[in-house]
Amino acid sequence: MKKNIAPHITALLAGAGAVLSVIHPGFRIPAGVEGVVASICVLCSTITEAIHFVKKHNLQSNIALAQTLANQVTANVKADTAPATPTA
Secondary structure (H helix, E strand, O other): OOOOHHHHHHHHHHHHHHHHHHHOOOOOOOHHHHHHHHHHHHHHHHHHHHHHHHHHHHHHHHHHHHHHHHHHHHHHHHHHHOOOOOOO
16 A cells, blocks of 8 residues: 555545535635645655655665675585585
């Protein structure tokens, strides 16, 4: 499950607007406020995805490095334990 805060923020603000509309029937959310909220949610999503991409890329790089080092160690161990060929 992806953790994304933007839909949660949008849902909470929409719920708050709905509650205010019920309590105070003349209440209207200004268009500028709706635009700012939408922009902040999009920015939060973008930043979250960018951080996820950077972390995933770093993890994949670290896994590749660990695999390379493990292969080198395995090759060195095999070379050290290989039986010596007798010379006559």
